[in-house]
Amino acid sequence: MTSLRDTIAADLRTQITTGHLKPGERLPSEPQLAAHYKVSTPTLRNALAFLQAEGLIDKLHGKGNYVRRPLSRLTYEGGALTPTLHLTVRTTQLRAQGMLATLLKVPSRTPLTEFLCIGHADESPHSLARIYIPRDLAAAEPPWCRQRPAEVQDRVTARLPTSEEAATLRITPALAILAITRISTDPTGRVIEAAHLVLPGDRAEALFTTHHTTEKGGAEG
Amino acid sequence: MTSLRDTIAADLRTQITTGHLKPGERLPSEPQLAAHYKVSTPTLRNALAFLQAEGLIDKLHGKGNYVRRPLSRLTYEGGALTPTLHLTVRTTQLRAQGMLATLLKVPSRTPLTEFLCIGHADESPHSLARIYIPRDLAAAEPPWCRQRPAEVQDRVTARLPTSEEAATLRITPALAILAITRISTDPTGRVIEAAHLVLPGDRAEALFTTHHTTEKGGAEG
DNA sequence: GAGTGGTCTAGACCACCAC
DNA sequence: TGGTGGTCTAGACCACTCC
Structure with missing residues (x-):
C-alpha cells in the first residue's frame, strides 16, 4: 500500500523529530542506509529527496547527508x-x-x-x-x-x-x-x-x- | 551542466506554454517520449514529475499524461x-x-x-x-x-x-x-x-x- | 586516491483503465 | 486483454570533498 520510499522517509523523519538523529549529525552513507533498509540506492535516495524537500536534511555533494539545524525563521x-x-x-x-x-x-x-x-x-x-x-x-x-x-x-x-x-x-x-x-x-x-x-x-x-x-x-x- | 531531466522538462514546458501541446491533449506514452528524447523511462518520468509539480500536466494512472486545463483560481x-x-x-x-x-x-x-x-x-x-x-x-x-x-x-x-x-x-x-x-x-x-x-x-x-x-x-x- | 553524493540506464514486475 | 503509468532493482559512470 504505502511505498518503500514513504516508509523509509517516515522512519528517518521519526528518528530526526524524536532526536534519535541530532541536528548537525551526519547520516550513514547512502549505500549503508540502502543496505540497512534492504532497498536499492535509487529508492533510498528518493526517500532522502523527500526529507530534503521538507527541510529536514541537507544533502552535501561529496560530504554526506546531514540533519539540518533548526533555522531562524x-x-x-x-x-x-x-x-x-x-x-x-x-x-x-x-x-x-x-x-x-x-x-x-x-x-x-x-x-x-x-x-x-x-x-x-x-x-x-x-x-x-x-x-x-x-x-x-x-x-x-x-x-x-x-x-x-x-x-x-x-x-x-x-x-x-x-x-x-x-x-x-x-x-x-x-x-x-x-x-x-x-x-x-x-x-x-x-x-x-x-x-x-x-x-x-x-x-x-x-x-x-x-x-x-x-x-x-x-x-x- | 544541465541535466537531461531539466532539458526535457524545459522542452515540454515550452511546448505547453506556447500552445504546441494544447490543454486536455494527451501526451505520447512514456516509452514513446523516452524513445523520442533518447533517454530511459525513469529519466523521462523524472521530467514529467517536475511538470506535474508545476501543475502543467496531470498524470492519470492507466490512461496517460495530459496537459492540464487552466484552473479556476x-x-x-x-x-x-x-x-x-x-x-x-x-x-x-x-x-x-x-x-x-x-x-x-x-x-x-x-x-x-x-x-x-x-x-x-x-x-x-x-x-x-x-x-x-x-x-x-x-x-x-x-x-x-x-x-x-x-x-x-x-x-x-x-x-x-x-x-x-x-x-x-x-x-x-x-x-x-x-x-x-x-x-x-x-x-x-x-x-x-x-x-x-x-x-x-x-x-x-x-x-x-x-x-x-x-x-x-x-x-x- | 578513497569515499561520498548526482545522474542515468535497461529492464522487471505490479496496478489501473478501457475494451 | 493490451496499453498505460507506478514502483523498484542492480549497477555504471561522473563530480565533489577531503586527505
Whole structure:
C-alpha cells in the first residue's frame, strides 16, 4: 500500500523529530542506509529527496547527508520585510511593458527602475526580491521609493522555484517557496511600487494582520 | 551542466506554454517520449514529475499524461474564504492541549469544537480547513463562531503537503501548498477561533490588503 | 586516491483503465 | 486483454570533498 520510499522517509523523519538523529549529525552513507533498509540506492535516495524537500536534511555533494539545524525563521510582515541585512545586487533602468505595465498601471515604455535584492542571514541567502518603481519616484537608498504607500496589496502563492531562483537562493528545486506579488499605491491611487518576492518555505513565513471595524464582519468560512 | 531531466522538462514546458501541446491533449506514452528524447523511462518520468509539480500536466494512472486545463483560481482574502461550495466533513468535540491551547490562549482541557471542512469546485477538492473554536462560542452553521472577530492574524507558509493532506485534496505530494494559520480575536483580545488552512499552490492564492494611516509609514525593504 | 553524493540506464514486475 | 503509468532493482559512470 504505502511505498518503500514513504516508509523509509517516515522512519528517518521519526528518528530526526524524536532526536534519535541530532541536528548537525551526519547520516550513514547512502549505500549503508540502502543496505540497512534492504532497498536499492535509487529508492533510498528518493526517500532522502523527500526529507530534503521538507527541510529536514541537507544533502552535501561529496560530504554526506546531514540533519539540518533548526533555522531562524524570517518573518515577512504585510507590507514590509523585517529589518535584516540586505544586499542590492543590481539596479537596472528599464521601461514598462506587458505584465509589468499592467501591475504598475502605467503605459508601455514608462521609465522604471528595477532593484534586485537578496536578503542574507548566517551567510546564506534567504530572500529574493525584484522591486519595480516608476523612475521619477525611485531613490538610491532603501526604501527605494520616495513616497509612502497608503495601501499595500500582497498576493501570496506557493510554488516550486524556477531553476534560477533555486540557484540564487541555494535551495533544492523541490523546496516550496512563498511567492508574493506586492502592489503599493499612494493616497491618490497611483501605483508607486510593484515587487516580486520569493521566500524559501523552510525558513520564511508571511504574517498579515487584519483589523475589522464594527461596520463590517469577518470570517465567512 | 544541465541535466537531461531539466532539458526535457524545459522542452515540454515550452511546448505547453506556447500552445504546441494544447490543454486536455494527451501526451505520447512514456516509452514513446523516452524513445523520442533518447533517454530511459525513469529519466523521462523524472521530467514529467517536475511538470506535474508545476501543475502543467496531470498524470492519470492507466490512461496517460495530459496537459492540464487552466484552473479556476481560488482566492483567499485575508480573514475569510471567498464564498464557495463548502462541505463540512466532520464536527468533533475535543479539549485543548499543547499547540492548540497555545494558539487559542486557553488552559489545557478547555472544551473546543473542531470543524473539518473541505472546499469543492468542479467536483474536485480545492481547500482543506480545520477550525477550532471554544465550545461556548461554537455554532452549528457557518460561520461557526457566534462572535465577530475584531482582529484576524494570518500566518502564511509554503510547504509540501503531508501524505494525508495530499490524499484529501487529491494532489501529488510534490505540489506546493499554502498553509495558513489564522487566529481571530474579539475586541477584548480573547481568541475566538484558530484555523489551519491548506490550499493547493496550483489553484489558490491568498490576497491581503493593508491600509497605512499617515501616522505610520510602510515599506522598509 | 578513497569515499561520498548526482545522474542515468535497461529492464522487471505490479496496478489501473478501457475494451 | 493490451496499453498505460507506478514502483523498484542492480549497477555504471561522473563530480565533489577531503586527505
